[in-house]
Amino acid sequence: KAGVTQTPRYLIKTRGQQVTLSCSPISGHRSVSWYQQTPGQGLQFLFEYFSETQRNKGNFPGRFSGRQFSNSRSEMNVSTLELGDSALYLCASSIGQGVGTEAFFGQGTRLTVV
């Protein structure tokens, strides 16, 4: 069974640009969550999608957005990139929603903003 796939693995963007990251969950999983990981702030929750609906949102500015498609694949978009957006962006999928359903993480997309 394939795991969570995130593309691309590495990305370098210039300040002010926008970026789109992709996440393909494990087959059959309907919940996808996104996290930002930085050395200074650790792992921080961005948002969660279930059946194409955003169920939960973290404390990030509106420049961070996401969506989920009918096949459960998800994308997140960051507009007007700032240097501080450099981070590892992790996607996690789970079969259902709510706590107690194990979340499986992908390897992440390493975004560097220069």
Place this chain on the structure above:
Amino acid sequence: GESVGLHLPTLSVQEGDNSIINCAYSNSASDYFIWYKQESGKGPQFIIDIRSNMDKRQGQRVTVLLNKTVKHLSLQIAATQPGDSAVYFCAEARDTGTASKLTFGTGTRLQVTL
């Protein structure tokens, strides 16, 4: 507000010894706690979880202890092996039925010496 912290940023143990990684949390409404292991270049990997109505749970070579009185969580790894070297995160969540938002601690790096 919610916060999950760790007592030690780095823990060094000898191969074969037992490891204990500690975590303090501040949200008394948290229902669910998870330990994750993150190896270099990989996403977090689920180790073990525990609900707030339990105080101990055992897995293969791992035990999680929960002390709700002092809001303390610990992960015990028996007979630590070189492959256990990684960063360990505790995470907590509140069961709202739909939310899967995890709040992560800052992480403890476990170094296993031969």
